[in-house]
Amino acid sequence: MALQALIFDVDGTLADTERDGHRVAFNLAFRESGLDWDWDVELYGKLLTVTGGKERIRYYVEYFLKDYVMPANFDDMVASLHKTKTRHYTEMLSGGLIPMRPGVRRLLEEARQSGLRMAIATTTTPDNVTALLKYSLAEDAADWFEVIAAGDIVPAKKPAPDIYLWAMKKMNLDPADCLAFEDSENGLKSSLGAGLKTLVTINDYTADHDFEGALAVLSDLGEPGNACQVFSGDMRGRGYVDVPLLRQWHEKA
Numbered sequence: 001m002a003l004q005a006l007i008f009d010v011d012g013t014l015a016d017t018e019r020d021g022h023r024v025a026f027n028l029a030f031r032e033s034g035l036d037w038d039w040d041v042e043l044y045g046k047l048l049t050v051t052g053g054k055e056r057i058r059y060y061v062e063y064f065l066k067d068y069v070m071p072a073n074f075d076d077m078v079a080s081l082h083k084t085k086t087r088h089y090t091e092m093l094s095g096g097l098i099p100m101r102p103g104v105r106r107l108l109e110e111a112r113q114s115g116l117r118m119a120i121a122t123t124t125t126p127d128n129v130t131a132l133l134k135y136s137l138a139e140d141a142a143d144w145f146e147v148i149a150a151g152d153i154v155p156a157k158k159p160a161p162d163i164y165l166w167a168m169k170k171m172n173l174d175p176a177d178c179l180a181f182e183d184s185e186n187g188l189k190s191s192l193g194a195g196l197k198t199l200v201t202i203n204d205y206t207a208d209h210d211f212e213g214a215l216a217v218l219s220d221l222g223e224p225g226n227a228c229q230v231f232s233g234d235m236r237g238r239g240y241v242d243v244p245l246l247r248q249w250h251e252k253a
């Protein structure tokens, strides 16, 4: 079966959003809500073991703020904090603050031209995805994706496979028709769990993760004249990922 579709994770994969995007927005929300919580770069790396912003706040309170006494309305408090965080994050994106990672725009444009179908499968809130696509990629970029599977659309977030399964069901595709793009161990567990061959591009927060089972592990997608670093996988002599290479990987694997 020929390759039909590409399914992309967002945070860390399309753009480096965590350290200078989500993390900063969480801190702004805490401050605005009168809390003295502050997630520095190192702590945020530990908190990233839990996907989903609301889930991450709960994890922080439970495991890092042992003396904190949860108010009776804690669920509402988390929901409200997260809403504030989303407002800050999308405002930051609207300033075009966070660029696409190397090779992302090129590969997306090439995939569109070659008739590949495309989808998003992410843990983050839908508004965050549309803002990132609009302000960092193109005004109409959300329309490049047939399905945007995001946030609470499935209750079990990554590493559960549900978000990928949901996206493929919507597209009426089997895992064998698709390739997935991820940046983290939780993301890879999710895509592999859904039966998808997966290409991993790492970032500072995920460089030491376990990527067993990935098609290839690269620093980024690379660009002509600016080759990516290859940690595992066979680039077939190329310095960057393009559609013919994806087709070769898909056929072989």
Ligand code: XBP
Pocket (backbone or CB within 6 Å): 009, 010, 011, 012, 018, 022, 050, 051, 052, 053, 054, 085, 121, 122, 123, 124, 125, 128, 158, 187
């Ligand atoms: C990334 C995440 C998200 C974001 C925060 O998921 O774990 O939780 O950090 O987003 P992925 P929200 O890499 O799968 O896109 O605060 O909107 O949940």
Ligand code: MG
Pocket (backbone or CB within 6 Å): 009, 010, 011, 012, 013, 182, 183, 184, 187
């Ligand atoms: Mg990710």
